[in-house]
Amino acid sequence: MLQVKLPDGTILEQLDNATALDVAGSIGERLARATVAASIHGSIVDAMRPLCELTDDRPIPLKLVTEKDPDALGVLRHSCAHVMARAVMRLYPGVGLAFGPTLGTGFYYDFDLQTPISEDDFPRIEAEMQKIIDAAEPFERFSLPRAAAIQFCADLNQELKVEHISAGLADHEALSFYRQGEFVDLCRGPHIPHAGRIRAFRILSVAGAYWKGNAAGRRLQRLYGTAWFDRREMNAWLEQIEEARKRDHRVLGRRLGLFSISTDVGQGLCLWLPKGAAIRATLEEFIKAELLKRGYQPVYSPHIGRVELYETSGHFPYYRDSQFSPIFGHPAGQLIDHWIRSLDPQDSQLPPFSPDAEQTLLQAARLLGFETDAFPASGTADQKTEILRRWEKQQERFLLKPMNCPHHVQIYKSVPRSYRDLPVRLAEFGTVYRHEQSGELNGMLRVRGLTQDDAHLFCTAEQVEQEFTQTLDLVRFVLQSVGLEDYRVQLSTRDPASDKYVGSPELWETAQNTLRRVLQEQGLSYVEMPGEAAFYGPKTDFMVRDCLGREWQLGTVQLDYNLPERFQLEYTGADNKPHRPVMIHRAPFGSMERFVGMLIEHFAGAFPFWLAPEQIRVLPLSEKTDAYAGRVAEQLRAAGFRVSCDLQSARVQAKIRDAQLELVPYMLVCGPKAAEPNSVSVRCRLDGDLGVMSLEDAIRRFTLERDGRTIRQLPKSSFSGMQTESGEHNAY
RNA sequence: GCCGCCGUAGCUCAGUUGGCAGAGCGACGCUUUCGUAAAGCGUAGGUCGUCAGUUCAAGUCUGACCGGCGGCUCCA
Known part of the structure; x- marks a missing residue:
């Protein structure tokens, strides 16, 4: 006999091969009908697997996961992803299966399929899914040793699964599969006992995706869906989606005359109409007044700067592809720039340097007044690049500024600094331009020209903690003033394995430890995100939750030991010797565009009195x-x-x-x-x-x-879980 | 940038198998002079995203480009 211990301490005697479902059945038939999975030591497992396989502990500590349990929905949705894949396989023979994980409120499945699936096909697929659900066949788990698993997937012609086992799951000795009728899929599980448990589901959308997120890799079709135990719950959720859609800042922005994006001006370039401008101006005045109280000095800097400035800071080489092209004093300069890139072995995107092109280039160089005789007609790419670089340096090149920091650094450097001057806090609503990928643009939330409520603090190493603490306080103050009290902090750190960061590992360690210490002292709970840091330093981002429960990344505070090094910043210490200051980058709102866009959706356009464009x-x-x-x-x-x-x-x-x-x-x-x-x-x-x-x-x-900046009422929503979880689960 | 879908009046949308370009709201004009969520009547407004192609004939079919939307990837 097998002993099972329930969470309330009850010990039940069961047969040796009893499953969680058997245990539930021994307690009551209704419980068995409601049981979806089991939880042992907090991990969710199949309700239909013999308990003795799942743990060596005796008695077995078992918690039954019923339909009411939040974990149950994830299991249901993952199973529904299998049902959808099975339906797609029936309708599109030969389809390749990729991943089919659950998301916060649904699931998706990626298919390798030549025939495009469109929304018109959803009813057909849904009907096939309903047939599968009506048949209520069980999900049967089995396990194969590695080599057999690979052979098994190969026999099924599932190449992507073969690749995944070989590459992604290289450390797994045995792989689990789930069979449902004619459909078998490599899967970690767990699953619901049988397909009949899915009582409400819907295919939501179709979109493109890449195999393992690699843009150079195979393109897949991703079908999104959702599934619920209760039809009414699904309908309530669908209504919430509808509610969020109605709040869309692009729709409200037009209806309320807040902003407009004109194709005549350009993609991603936002026009602030008088009413939107009124909101922005109110926010700017509010924060300016607060900054003066906190010892900031307002500054202004131009919208462009010499390319060398950003070469020094590192922005130019690092973000080359997401910047607008440099502006050249002579139009022919662009050509030289182009050929430097095409000769660069790193940049295989561009076509090779042909003899014709070389002649054109030399003509352009002569136009610019360069001595072209020195250009080695039969030289190596390296030799040519070297001369091109010399030419390029001889002409003035400007960049639309992608960041304000290099300009503020120059303001810091404009006079010699003493330790008595520090900290120096330079603030500017600085407009920056970034050539975001066209597919990324989204209303005010993702634009190509944006204004940051930016500031850079220059301080001594000893002052870092205090300045960072005060900055966190400022961010919290401004968020609270607009009624955003629900947020979490994300600490983005360096990935030691990556080479995309500048500066020594020691400086990074110092910076990261300081951030951790201050966050802990401030009682701010945070999650660490290795590999998410900016290239010059770690950052703390504020993830703010709006009244629909959606999360937005807004304010940011970044600690930087690297730019002071790269720009050779100094101050004279009490010891009369030069010292290097530390920089803090911070933007409580992030960008005015994104922040106001988010506020439009948060307030559903109904701004509190102090912010309302027309009061x-x-x-x-x-x-x-x-x-x-x-x-x-x-x-x-x-x-x-x-x-x-x-x-x-x-x-x-x-x-x-x-x-x-x-x-x-x-x-x-x-x-x-x-x-x-x-x-x-x-x-x-x-x-x-x-x-x-x-x-x-x-x-x-x-x-x-x-x-009083009173916020009298938020258009509340009954639903508070739009994106409760952003990560993927049940990943294969 | 990539995959899929979409583009008709200022806005939201209808437009049959290719055969004369439509509605509601808004705007404008006239009438009305009114007490807490829509007064009445009338008028104007469109090279059907752009450019090619097929056809006697293209809003409708084909292609390229531009733009939008949903995702992917990216986000200093």
């Missing part, structure tokens, strides 16, 4: 009170509010409707009844009619709400 709209009841309404608007404007006056020839009901739909926080109805005592009838977007009050009282009320 108050004055509504004359008829033309008879237009003049009075105009005077009211004037007085509000004088009190510093953003006010408009609706002079349409329309009924007040229609004016109210317009203002409500445009999410204006307050409406002041001005009719003959109010005009005489110099009063207004106040209507609030949220609470409706507040009755008549004197204009002075109204202004007092508005001032209080504005200066």
